[in-house]
Amino acid sequence: MDERRGGRVNHTIMRELGSLIEELSDPRLSPMTSVTGVDVNRDLSMAKVHISVLGTDQEREDTFEALRSAATRLRMEISQRIVIRKMPRLSFYADDTMQTGADMESLIDKVISEDSRRYADRDGS
Secondary structure, three states: OOHHHHHHHHHHHHHHHHHHHHHOOOOOOOOOEEEEEEEEOOOOOEEEEEEEEOOOHHHHHHHHHHHHHHHHHHHHHHHHHOOOOOOOEEEEEEOOHHHHHHHHHHHHHHHHHHHHHHHHHHHHO
16 A cells, blocks of 8 residues: 555544544543544554543543444444455554643743742732
8 A cells, every 4th residue: 555545544434433432322432522533554454543531530441441442343334335355454642742731831921920920929918
C-alpha cells in the first residue's frame, strides 16, 4: 500500500469511526469523545485508533471499556460503509493532547485570576 493510499484509508476509517461512535448508545461512552487519528499498518491487519476523551479519569476508563466492547461491531459497520480489501482489527489508544490543552488552559486562567486579585489587593491598600 503506497503512502497516499494509506493516508486515505486512515482518514476514511477515522471519519467513519467518528460518526459511528456518536451513534453508539452505550452509557459508558463519554459525550466528549473524539477520534483524533487512525494508523493502519501496511498489510491492513491492524488499525491503531487514537481517541481523545475530555473528562475525569473514570469517564476516560469507561469510554475505552465501551469502545473495546464495541470494536467488533464497529469494524463490521465500517466494512459495510467503505470498500476495502481487508478491514483491519481496531485497537484504541488514548490521545491526551486535548485533555492536556484543557488542563493547561485551566492553569493559565487560574494564574491570571490570582494575579488580578493580587494587583487589585495591592492597588486597594
